[in-house]
Amino acid sequence: MEAATKQYTFVKGSREVVFNFCETISAEHFTKPVENFGRGSICGTHAHVADTYIHWIGKFALEKEIEYLSRQNITDVETLRGEFIKVNKLVEEFFEKFYDDADELLERNLPNRGKVGFTPLKLFTHVITHEFHHKGQMMSMARINGYTPPDTDLIRF
Numbered sequence: 001m002e003a004a005t006k007q008y009t010f011v012k013g014s015r016e017v018v019f020n021f022c023e024t025i026s027a028e029h030f031t032k033p034v035e036n037f038g039r040g041s042i043c044g045t046h047a048h049v050a051d052t053y054i055h056w057i058g059k060f061a062l063e064k065e066i067e068y069l070s071r072q073n074i075t076d077v078e079t080l081r082g083e084f085i086k087v088n089k090l091v092e093e094f095f096e097k098f099y100d101d102a103d104e105l106l107e108r109n110l111p112n113r114g115k116v117g118f119t120p121l122k123l124f125t126h127v128i129t130h131e132f133h134h135k136g137q138m139m140s141m142a143r144i145n146g147y148t149p150p151d152t153d154l155i156r157f
Contacts, residue, residue, distance in 0.1 A: 001102045010154045022077045034141040042138045053087045057094045
């Protein structure tokens, strides 16, 4: 998982670009739902990303009894950043636990799914690609609201 730990550094850098950009948009546009986007608002979508890390890394892989975000309490970038600090700690713990076992099959029971199994590498790949998918949606929401989003790719110019 050595490469994955390095990848996550890149992911956090890209996420920081998103946070910095979100600090420049109005609070209304940060929290206001945008029509035809499944998670509603930029804030709600970013909170959903954090919950996905909590679900797959925290609950599934690490088998922690942790709560999902209380979204009604997240209405600003500062609070959301704080939640991602917690996410980063979960990911660090995940890397420590599975550093030498990236291909170990983790089997768990999921409600309405039964027994499923994924490797730590697959779980990590899922959460980061999921984040980038929704990051694109957040930047599209900002564009719809009249903003010019920054380049949030891993390789930025």
